[in-house]
Amino acid sequence: MATPFREILKTKDFVVTAEVGPVKGSNVSKAIEHIELLKDKVDGLNVTDNQSSVMRYPSLGICLLIKEHGGEPVFQVTCRDRNRLAIQADLLFAYSRGVSNVLCLTGDSIDVGDHKEAKQVFDLDSVQLIHLVHTLNSGKDMAGNELDGGIDFCIGTTATPSADPLEPQLIKVEKKLKAGVSFIQTQAIYELDELKRFTEFVRNRDEKVKILAGIVPVIGAKMAAYMNENVPGIFIPQHLIDELAQAPKGTGVSKGIEIAARMIKQIKEEKICDGVHIMFIGREEKVPEILEAAGLL
Amino acid sequence: MNGCIVAFCCEHSAYPAADLAGKLRLHYPENIRVIRVPCAGRVDVIHILKALEKGAAAVLVLGCEDGACHHITGNTRAKERVKYCNMLLKEVQIDGRPVAMFNLSPNAPHKFVSAVNEITKIIKESGR
Amino acid sequence: MIIAERKPMEEIEQAMAPYKKVLVAGCGTCVAVCWAGGEKEVEILASQLRLARSAEGNEIVTLEATVERQCEKEMVAELKDKVAEVEAVLSLACGSGVQTMAELFEDKPVFPAVNTTFIGMPEKEGLWVEMCGACGDCVLDRTGGICPIVRCAKGLLNGPCGGTRKGGKCEIDPEKDCAWVLIYRRLEKQGRLDLMREYYSPRNFRAVKRPGRVQAVKA
Numbered sequence: 320m321a322t323p324f325r326e327i328l329k330t331k332d333f334v335v336t337a338e339v340g341p342v343k344g345s346n347v348s349k350a351i352e353h354i355e356l357l358k359d360k361v362d363g364l365n366v367t368d369n370q371s372s373v374m375r376y377p378s379l380g381i382c383l384l385i386k387e388h389g390g391e392p393v394f395q396v397t398c399r400d401r402n403r404l405a406i407q408a409d410l411l412f413a414y415s416r417g418v419s420n421v422l423c424l425t426g427d428s429i430d431v432g433d434h435k436e437a438k439q440v441f442d443l444d445s446v447q448l449i450h451l452v453h454t455l456n457s458g459k460d461m462a463g464n465e466l467d468g469g470i471d472f473c474i475g476t477t478a479t480p481s482a483d484p485l486e487p488q489l490i491k492v493e494k495k496l497k498a499g500v501s502f503i504q505t506q507a508i509y510e511l512d513e514l515k516r517f518t519e520f521v522r523n524r525d526e527k528v529k530i531l532a533g534i535v536p537v538i539g540a541k542m543a544a545y546m547n548e549n550v551p552g553i554f555i556p557q558h559l560i561d562e563l564a565q566a567p568k569g570t571g572v573s574k575g576i577e578i579a580a581r582m583i584k585q586i587k588e589e590k591i592c593d594g595v596h597i598m599f600i601g602r603e604e605k606v607p608e609i610l611e612a613a614g615l616l
Numbered sequence: 617m618n619g620c621i622v623a624f625c626c627e628h629s630a631y632p633a634a635d636l637a638g639k640l641r642l643h644y645p646e647n648i649r650v651i652r653v654p655c656a657g658r659v660d661v662i663h664i665l666k667a668l669e670k671g672a673a674a675v676l677v678l679g680c681e682d683g684a685c686h687h688i689t690g691n692t693r694a695k696e697r698v699k700y701c702n703m704l705l706k707e708v709q710i711d712g713r714p715v716a717m718f719n720l721s722p723n724a725p726h727k728f729v730s731a732v733n734e735i736t737k738i739i740k741e742s743g744r
Numbered sequence: 745m746i747i748a749e750r751k752p753m754e755e756i757e758q759a760m761a762p763y764k765k766v767l768v769a770g771c772g773t774c775v776a777v778c779w780a781g782g783e784k785e786v787e788i789l790a791s792q793l794r795l796a797r798s799a800e801g802n803e804i805v806t807l808e809a810t811v812e813r814q815c816e817k818e819m820v821a822e823l824k825d826k827v828a829e830v831e832a833v834l835s836l837a838c839g840s841g842v843q844t845m846a847e848l849f850e851d852k853p854v855f856p857a858v859n860t861t862f863i864g865m866p867e868k869e870g871l872w873v874e875m876c877g878a879c880g881d882c883v884l885d886r887t888g889g890i891c892p893i894v895r896c897a898k899g900l901l902n903g904p905c906g907g908t909r910k911g912g913k914c915e916i917d918p919e920k921d922c923a924w925v926l927i928y929r930r931l932e933k934q935g936r937l938d939l940m941r942e943y944y945s946p947r948n949f950r951a952v953k954r955p956g957r958v959q960a961v962k963a
Contacts, residue, residue: 399898425900428898428907428916442946442947442949445902445905446943447902447944450945451946479906482906483910483912484912484928487924490940490941491904497943506906551906551907551908665788666791669794705792707792708753708757708796708799710795
């Protein structure tokens with residue numbers, strides 16, 4: 320059985336989490352492979368929630384599989400697809416089956432996904448969602464009713480340190496800190512100065528929250544350009560795009576891994592923040608390589 | 617009006633030009649109906665559409681040269697309206713009934729004639 | 745005001761296909777201002793239909809009429825005689841007008857010729873932008889006069905989301921501004937950023953229980 324994530328956050332120097340992206344369909348065999356591959360190499364495994372607004376096997380389903388296989392899941396919950404009743408209900412269910420870590424996110428817009436005519440729910444936003452989990456944690460639902468059988472989630476959220484303009488984003492981060500979070504997993508970081516500035520901002524307001532820098536390996540200059548244009552919250556600087564462009568043909572993936580590992584090492588050595596959150600969706604089998612190259616295995 | 621070319625002629629430019637073309641006995645097709653207007657900008661989209669409804673084979677809007685409009689922007693507006701009109705016709709798949717704008721000065725009867733000839737050619741080519 | 749856009753011509757032509765005599769009815773208020781369904785647009789659409797049907801060899805007779813406000817029963821009632829002469833009505837009014845027409849003349853099929861889109865204002869000539877979501881619980885006092893319900897693509901009360909594009913543009917559309925960046929700038933100008941730092945609890949989505957119903961009292 321894995322150590323509860325909230326304990327790891329309190330005691331470990333450098334926390335490492337990774338992500339498992341569910342597939343479109345009921346075939347969970349690949350997810351199980353990834354779980355088996357990663358569960359003992361990282362402190363927590365996030366499962367995305369209809370990531371990029373593409374309909375997939377639910378986060379909660381994979382979280383249960385992670386539990387079954389002895390890993391420690393982080394249940395990602397967005398506000399895009401479910402209203403406050405459905406979210407509360409899901410949290411009750413999740414907790415009852417041993418899932419006790421939740422990541423609160425707003426969620427990508429419907430337009431970036433594959434069901435472009437669907438209704439966007441956004442009954443809540445991410446800050447309200449954090450408050451909601453605290454309410455449930457305290458033994459009541461959002462309407463003030465007492466719960467028969469409570470929950471106790473370890474609450475995390477996201478942030479975008481490379482947002483431009485940054486100030487509005489920081490105001491929101493402040494609200495999230497005030498609401499109370501145990502960990503922040505940032506969007507992909509490519510500039511460590513941005514990370515340092517962000518960490519300082521957070522530390523000045525909350526000394527306890529753990530900051531895990533988001534690491535998304537980029538495997539080619541074209542991919543980098545595509546991501547800059549199409550993936551919300553991602554900003555890859557030109558010098559990295561150039562470095563990728565110069566890599567010999569066919570070495571894109573290893574170059575991406577090299578750059579990612581380099582960043583992780585630097586973050587760890589300089590103690591810039593409390594850990595990393597590695598997102599390599601579609602290439603989960605390569606995550607151990609990154610961990611190895613970064614000296615984390 | 618069946619099969620006619622309706623030509624809205626600005627009284628400051630196209631109308632005197634058409635008149636001069638007549639006086640000089642320049643040759644141009646007979647089936648042209650000249651309508652005198654105080655400015656090309658006076659011609660509204662509905663006037664063009666109604667001319668076509670009444671059977672016109674084509675509609676011309678003729679106004680002053682760029683920068684020479686007596687009402688400053690009348691010819692510019694006319695140009696935009698003609699463009700819009702063509703879009704409206706395309707929407708309902710009415711092809712081959714050209715609507716076009718030409719700019720000329722009052723002492724350019726040959727320009728009037730060439731505009732009419734050009735439109736006549738387009739009509740013939742579209743088989744109407 | 746209410747902004748509408750004319751429907752694609754194929755839809756209108758298809759709707760009118762079974763009919764030989766129709767009333768093309770416009771409205772002189774909102775849709776006239778946004779160039780979708782006023783007297784001028786009625787004229788043009790009727791002419792387009794006549795031209796198209798004539799070319800097909802299936803003529804259509806169109807009556808044309810524009811009332812000041814198609815959402816007022818008394819004004820729509822004035823069209824009684826014209827409606828009696830036709831097989832169907834093609835209304836260029838917003839949804840409110842179309843339905844008033846349909847209610848007053850229940851025996852006649854009434855077709856919408858425009859898609860009603862939003863409550864908005866002209867950013868510049870001919871360019872209409874959505875401003876108000878008719879949410880029934882106005883929070884413009886807290887956001888420097890910028891509506892987070894409809895100008896934020898996700899309707900967030902504690903924005904921005906993490907997807908803001910470089911330069912403060914919206915995740916969903918790079919042409920559109922991130923409303924929360926606009927709110928930030930406006931409040932900063934006024935020295936009232938404390939309003940943005942406040943936590944806003946979840947929205948009351950039932951502030952207007954649809955279908956909405958308001959009883960006003962005249963002063």
